[in-house]
Amino acid sequence: MVRYDFCRALARDAGKLAHTAFGTSAVSLKGRHDVVTEMDRKVERFIRAALAKRFPDDAIIGEEDGGTSGERLWLIDPIDGTANYARGLPRYCVSIGYVERGVPLLGVIYDPSHDWLYSAAKGDGAWLDGRRLAVSDAADIGRATVECGWSTRRPAQAYVDLLARVMHAGAAIRRAGSGALGLADVAAGRAEAYAELHINAWDCAAGIVLVTEAGGFVSDFFAGDGVRSGNPLIATNAALAGKLAEIVGVPIVR
Numbered sequence: 001m002v003r004y005d006f007c008r009a010l011a012r013d014a015g016k017l018a019h020t021a022f023g024t025s026a027v028s029l030k031g032r033h034d035v036v037t038e039m040d041r042k043v044e045r046f047i048r049a050a051l052a053k054r055f056p057d058d059a060i061i062g063e064e065d066g067g068t069s070g071e072r073l074w075l076i077d078p079i080d081g082t083a084n085y086a087r088g089l090p091r092y093c094v095s096i097g098y099v100e101r102g103v104p105l106l107g108v109i110y111d112p113s114h115d116w117l118y119s120a121a122k123g124d125g126a127w128l129d130g131r132r133l134a135v136s137d138a139a140d141i142g143r144a145t146v147e148c149g150w151s152t153r154r155p156a157q158a159y160v161d162l163l164a165r166v167m168h169a170g171a172a173i174r175r176a177g178s179g180a181l182g183l184a185d186v187a188a189g190r191a192e193a194y195a196e197l198h199i200n201a202w203d204c205a206a207g208i209v210l211v212t213e214a215g216g217f218v219s220d221f222f223a224g225d226g227v228r229s230g231n232p233l234i235a236t237n238a239a240l241a242g243k244l245a246e247i248v249g250v251p252i253v254r
């Protein structure tokens, strides 16, 4: 619980720092439709320095500065939803996940625009500040909302095909630009599912703990080289897991 308490406070401090340049931080491109701001780098340095000082033997992998894996591993995204952040759209967050010997144990997501702190520790439930979170119990795909994450890391046609399959199954779709907050929405029952054909570990490590601790199910993101290279991801409730796995083409662990 030392790490849990520490990273909850750290995520909040990091988010407050990020918010000082909300919509104004200098922007550059890492790739096509892949933006980074000066503040992404600054916040990552801030988080890394704090973790390295408090837990010097832990490994850290972050979106901006990379890193190498280890038995005790922090996965950090200083600003998830950077494109929103850069344009002054209030949907972005700081995401900090902690994995020990391959098992995701802690997830903390701080949404500075709402001052919302999501947190989960394995076996201790998922929380939004003082409120316990639970995934939606909707069992009918025809009444479900599925957020379909997108990046240029997969071909446009693959994404269009995914949207078509989700929509033909009868679900409503959403794409709001932050994988971490998309997963927090599933944990909070604000969406029935999140699906992405490729997502990186720093975007989803924290959200995976939130969803599972809120009673949901996820695909085996950490399979193979997921930590370093990313993987597809589905997160949803028990009732829709089979249907979603079929639609996306990725099994869900139950």
Ligand code: IPD
Binding pocket: 035, 063, 077, 079, 080, 081, 082, 083, 149, 150, 151, 176, 177, 178, 179, 180, 196, 198, 199, 200, 203
């Ligand atoms: C991206 C967002 C987006 C998701 C992408 C991520 P970034 O992260 O989370 O919603 O679909 O896979 O790369 O660039 O905003 O940190």
